[in-house]
Amino acid sequence: MASDGVQELQGGQDISMPSHFRSTLALLLIAPCCAIGGDPADRPWSLRPVVRPPIPVVNTHGWARNPIDAFVWQRLAAVRLAPSAAANHRTLVRRAWFDLLGLPPGHLLPDDDILAGPGRWAAQVDRLLANPHYGERWGRHWLDVARYADTKGYVFFEDRVFPWAWTYRDYVITAFNNDLPYNRFVVEQLAADQLDLDDQPQSRAAMGFLTLSPRFMNNLHDQIDDQIDVVTRGLMGLTVTCARCHDHKYDPIPQADYYSLYGVLRSSSEPMVPPELQRPSKSEAHRKFRAELDKRSQAIRAFIIKTHTDMLAASRKRAGEYLLQAQRTLAQPPTDNFMLLVEAGGLNPTVVLRWRVFLERLVTRTAVEEFRDPVWGPWLAMADLDEAEQTSFPEGISQLLKRLSRNDADQSPINTRILAALNSKPPQSLDEASIRYGRILNDIEAEWQSTRKAATDAEKPPPSRFQDPTREQLRLVFHAPDAPANVPRLFGWGALALLPDRPAQAVYKKLRKELEQWLIKGKGAPPRAMTLAENDTPYRPRIFERGNPNRLGEPVPRQLPGALSGPGRTPFRTGSGRLELARAIASPDNPLTARVIVNRVWLHHFGEGLVRTTSDFGTRGTPPTHPELLDFLAHWFVHDAGWSIKALHRLIMTSATYCQRSDHRPRAFSTDPENLLLWRMPRRRLAFEAMRDAQLMFADSLDNRFGGPAVTGMFTAGGVTTRRSIYGHIDRMNPPALLRTFDVPSPQASCGRRDETTVSPQALHMMNHGTLHELSRRLAIRTSGSPAQRIRLLFEIVYSRHPSPEESAAILKFLKGFDGEKPAAWTAVAHTLLMSNEAQFID
Incomplete structure (x- = not known):
């Protein structure tokens, strides 16, 4: 390979392409597989077990430094391409600083060849990995x-x-x-x-x-x-x-x-x-804090327990009313809005909804399975009679009860207590039928509570069910795990489902507010x-x-x-x-977890993942450009590196693939315009946070404190907030316009890969925002000496290099237009450097 790395392979090896590919660059989308069979080969590629592929045996002419390079060379050689030459020391170190720390070196770096000493580059990577940034x-x-x-x-x-x-x-x-x-x-x-x-x-x-x-x-x-x-x-x-x-x-x-x-x-x-x-403190102050906290939490807990107990009793006592109301709402659009308010003493919408869902399941089961429920068969039949237009309820009830009383061989027998209650005096309306049901259910509930009390009084274990099937069928209406009246007790904001009236909600909100304020602002309150x-x-x-x-x-x-x-x-x-x-x-046997995280790490080093759709490894996502390399890295990550992210960084960054130059090469570009095969290192724009943090560092204004509560106003305040961007307050409902301008993703949903746009507001911010002008002023006053010395120092800070003679001459010419080299002139020079592509891109 030529020293400049641009001579392509003329007599490359005849390497057959993987079966995943239709051509050298276009990947064949794998057909959707909507059923998982026993043979892993029948599964989509991402759901097949991760098997470590053999490292390709290829002649890389001394270029390869670790297994990554063998896989990359194999794909390049197949299309007669060669990788780019190694980048110089300054480029590599600056690349590594931004990749690992999100910060610039901030000082002069020599251009000597980093690869001259085999261990120097690995040692540099290790030092950066140990940096708390x-x-x-x-x-x-x-x-x-x-x-x-x-x-x-x-x-x-x-x-x-x-x-x-x-x-x-x-x-x-x-x-x-x-x-x-x-x-x-x-x-x-x-x-x-x-x-x-x-x-x-x-x-x-x-x-x-x-x-x-x-x-x-x-x-x-x-x-x-x-x-x-x-x-x-x-x-x-x-x-x-x-x-x-x-x-x-x-x-x-x-x-x-x-x-x-x-x-x-x-x-x-x-x-x-x-x-x-x-760990809880043993101080007197913390003891007092805990005592008040226990008092407030017990108050709200007691309120919820009492409210829930009262609601259960009321929902059972008024079972007939709930049953009728739920039946009346079946024809209406459903809602799960527990914020519906009722007058004190009204029916609880949450309980009505549970009864409605219960009845809907019964109706569906009856229609689909031709099933007659022993308890609710009569109710569903009477509901149909109530809605019939040809026959009035009083006219049809007698025939209905006769039909229900027949024990058809293909139907479940009706519960005898239900039939007896209906036959004793046939109800003349559905309203009256609901009263009968409510009375029967509450009679059974009274029998159940009496039975349990008798067992307790006799110092015997309380029964878990009635032995009589007729009684047990009715008991389960209140006590089955998913019984309509058996509303679960909730202690979070979901407890509002128990409190449909305004007075009760007001009490609950007051208690919650008092508890939360003490947790956050009480004297001696610890982080949680x-x-x-x-x-x-x-x-x-x-x-x-x-x-x-x-x-x-x-x-x-x-x-x-x-x-x-x-x-x-x-x-x-x-x-x-x-x-x-x-x-x-997190199991090694999971085919996705290691592949996904390895791909995410690769993305942030190369600008694109081996799988471009970083959060979609399904059949609608893009298959990997280097499937064998992805599986090798995933297997190595789990079994060799022990799931160590830093070890993965070290492997990637010490590869010759990572150390390539980012220069454009026309022939390689014409063959692979998207750089899918990694014939060069992609040139990448800094993410907003790295760009902002670098500007603070250039101005010697970066606050290196670690952690703590979010800093409000970081992205909206007129002044300069000097904490790192990761500590800025993120408002989910109203994210700052500055973050949206520079493609910081919305926190409304998980984002694996940021969009990258180039729009005029970005340039306008860099040119006109007061923060940039202030940081430029601070950068300028860091320099001293002659104009040539000051220019040299500015370039060392921002670009980690010396200015070229042409750059120095242009700046000196610009300065001559200002009388006496005013501070504003140097601020303008510093501002120009901060706005430049070289300051905002990683080569």
């Missing part, structure tokens, strides 16, 4: 995936701000700095509440990955949908949320799998009092983790037909999607199953 740079990349924000978006009663969002951000930065194994990083973010973290209480903050979800006007279903999305798309590149309303149209993800995951996440909730992020806690009873998921939570379909178990586990999967056994889910995602 590394976690800030790579933590910001992860926060895009985690859709991090400091506010909740649209809410009803809650405060808009997450008081402890910053603890998750700091956790992520620390995890990257400490090189926490990625599999452990995944498990902590999904199930830290179920791990033994007494020695690492700060890791409890990891669950912000789930709890920093947008609130969607307190719509629980949308919140869980967002959590499913960030778990499956963020960690595994699977678009599972496409199966919320129907089976996935392209990938092997049935709707049942979506609701299996829904059940896992619905089985946990955010505790009213989140855990502390430090935004975590989840297991519910007392795991949620039993059912499919929502067409995604409608008011139309419940078949029950499904809480389990891993079949695409990841195959036909032999078993339901999760422990609690919600969240810890089992986390471990399954």
Whole structure:
């Protein structure tokens, strides 16, 4: 290979292309596979097991430095291309600083050949990986995936701000700095509440990955949908949320799998009092803080328990009224809006809705299975009679009761107590029938409570059911796990479902506000983790037909999607199953997790991933440009590197592929215009945060303090805020215009790859914003000496190089236009350097 690296291979080896490719550059999209079979070869490429491919045996003419280069050379040689020559020392070091730290070197770098000493470059990479700014740079990349924000978006009663969002951000930065194994990083973010973290209480903050979800006007279903999305798309590149309303149209993800995951996440909730992020202090001040906290939390807990107990008693006592109201609403559009308000003493909309869903399931089962429910068969028949136009209710009730009394061989017999109550004096309307049902159910409830009390008084274990099937059928109306009147007790904002009247809501909101204010602002209040806690009873998921939570379909178990586990999967056994889910995602046997994270790391080094659709590894995404290299890196990452992100950086950055120059080469460009085969290092524009932080560093104004609460006004204030950009306050509902201008993604959803636009507001900001003028002034006053010396120092700070004679001459000519070299002239020079492409791009 020629020394300048541009001579292409003339007699290259005859290397056959992988079967994934139609041609050397265009990849053949793999046909959708909507069923998972036993043969891995029948699966889409991303769902096949990760198998370590052999390193290609190719003659790279001494170019290759590690296995990555062999895979890249193989693909280049197949189209008679050669890689570019190695970049010089200054270019490589500046590239590495921005890639790993998001900051410039800020001083002169020599242009000597970094490859002259084999160990020098690796040592430089190791020094940068040990720098604490590394976690800030790579933590910001992860926060895009985690859709991090400091506010909740649209809410009803809650405060808009997450008081402890910053603890998750700091956790992520620390995890990257400490090189926490990625599999452990995944498990902590999904199930830290179920791990033994007494020695690492700060890791409890990891669950912000789930709890920093947008609130969607307190719509629980949308919140869980967002959590499913960030778990499956963020960690595994699977678009599972496409199966919320129907089976996935392209990938092997049935709707049942979506609701299996829904059940896992619905089985946990955010505790009213989140855990502390430090070991409890034994000081008197902390004891007083805890005493007041216990007092306030007990007050709200007692209120909810009493309200829930009263509501259960009322919903059972008024079962007939709820039954009738639910029947009347069947023809109306459904709603799950628990914010509906009623007058004190009115029927609770949440209970009405549960009765409605219960009746809808009965109607569907009766129509589909020709099933007659022993308890509710008469009610459904009377409801049909009530709606009939040809026959009035009083006229038809006698014939209906005679028909119901016949024990047809192909129908279930009607409950004898129901029949007796209806036959004793036939009801003359559906209203009257509902009263009969309510009376029967409450009579059975009284018998049940009396039976249990008698057993307790006799010091015997209380029974769990009636032995008489007739009584047991009626008892289950109130006591089955999904009984309409058996509303679960909730302690979060979901408790408002128990409180449909304004006075009760006002009391609850007052108690919650007092508790939250003390948690945040009480004297001695410690930082807390935004975590989840297991519910007392795991949620039993059912499919929502067409995604409608008011139309419940078949029950499904809480389990891993079949695409990841195959036909032999078993339901999760422990609690919600969240810890089992986390471990399954972080398992070496998971075909997606390692591939996805390896691809994300590659993206942030090369500007594009080996898979361009970084959060979609399904059949609608793009297949990898280097499939064998991707699998080699994924397997090496798990089995050789022990899930170490820093080890992966080191392997990538010490490759000759990474060390290439970024020069344009016409012939290579004509063959591979998108640089899919990596014949050169792509030239990349700095992300907004790196650009802003570099400007602060150039001006000697960067505040290097680590962590802490978000800095408000960083992206909107007129003055200069000097903390690193990762510590700026992110308002989910109203992100600053500056961030939108420079392609910072919306925190409304997980983002694996930022858009990159070139629009006029970007240039206008660089030219006109007061912050840039102030930083330019500060940069200018860092220099001293003769004009030539000052120019030289400016170039060393901003570009890490000396100016060329032409550049120096142009600046000196410009300065002559200012009388006496006024400070404004030097500010203009510094401003010009900050605005230049060389300052905003990585070669």
